Amino acid sequence: MNISADAPFVSRPGSNLIAGALALGVHVVFVLLLVFGVSWQTQHPAPVMVDLWEALPPLPSVAKPARPPTRAPLKTPKPVKAKPAPRPVVDEPPPPKTPDIALEKKKVEAERRQKLQAMQLSEEKARADAARKAQEKQLAEQKKRELLRQMEEEDLTRRMADEVAASEMRQAKLAEMQAKQAEAQAKQAEAAAASKRQAGVASIVGQYRDLISAKVRGNTRLPDNLAGNPQVRCLVKLLPTGEVQSVRVTQSSGNAGYDEAVVRGIWKSSPLPLPGERDARAAFVPELSFVHRPKE
Numbered sequence: 001m002n003i004s005a006d007a008p009f010v011s012r013p014g015s016n017l018i019a020g021a022l023a024l025g026v027h028v029v030f031v032l033l034l035v036f037g038v039s040w041q042t043q044h045p046a047p048v049m050v051d052l053w054e055a056l057p058p059l060p061s062v063a064k065p066a067r068p069p070t071r072a073p074l075k076t077p078k079p080v081k082a083k084p085a086p087r088p089v090v091d092e093p094p095p096p097k098t099p100d101i102a103l104e105k106k107k108v109e110a111e112r113r114q115k116l117q118a119m120q121l122s123e124e125k126a127r128a129d130a131a132r133k134a135q136e137k138q139l140a141e142q143k144k145r146e147l148l149r150q151m152e153e154e155d156l157t158r159r160m161a162d163e164v165a166a167s168e169m170r171q172a173k174l175a176e177m178q179a180k181q182a183e184a185q186a187k188q189a190e191a192a193a194a195s196k197r198q199a200g201v202a203s204i205v206g207q208y209r210d211l212i213s214a215k216v217r218g219n220t221r222l223p224d225n226l227a228g229n230p231q232v233r234c235l236v237k238l239l240p241t242g243e244v245q246s247v248r249v250t251q252s253s254g255n256a257g258y259d260e261a262v263v264r265g266i267w268k269s270s271p272l273p274l275p276g277e278r279d280a281r282a283a284f285v286p287e288l289s290f291v292h293r294p295k296e
Helices: 013-041 101-218 256-268 278-282
Strands: 232-238 242-252 287-292
Touching: 101 256, 101 278, 101 287, 232 256, 242 256, 256 287
Parallel strands: none
Antiparallel strands: 232 242, 232 287
16 A cells, blocks of 8 residues: 555554654653752751851951062183192091980980979979978968067057956045045034034023023022012033032122122022933033023
């Protein structure tokens, strides 16, 4: 069967379906490979560390560019001189021997040891000096503390002594004040007692004066022509027993008869009544100033 070129091409349905399925499968595989490749190559970003600076770091020093080496000027060749004639061979001293390496090493080691010992001695001396200075400082501080403590103790002792002296002075002043108060009270009491005693004595003296006046009045015979109430004062000397030793008129009444009558009455009243209390008796013995009035 011959098919001409101008005849239209007719595709089969089965082949189109197979081709479409294959194309679809290729695309699916391509998509899966693409997704798997992208997810497999994806990496998590690494954490970023940030340093915070308070100030900008100094800029690095820029090295100066090296200068190109300068070429030495070309030297002009010197003219070659003619070699002198060879000298005669003379015996020269042998060259000095090279020093032994082991001896040099020992010498260097000995010098190093000496330097090390000197350094050790210097360090030990420095440590000893530091320890001595520290000990001297410690001793000075200890002496200072002891001096301060001694001064504080002396100050405390002085203050205690001052307080004791002040307390003793206060006690002495208080005792003196108490003594003065006691003395004043004693004097007041004594004065009160003396005043009371004097009052008592005066009362006793007054009582016995009244007794003596009554006794003398009872023994006195007044003159008939006596007028008024004349006063006569007599000085009477008495014994401790009350007996009259003498009678003398010291102040007359102006009536001689009345004065003589009173003198006779005193003599007749002997012994006069006297108090038993000594101070009261002293007002009557040894002398009694007796005043008499007829109407009292």
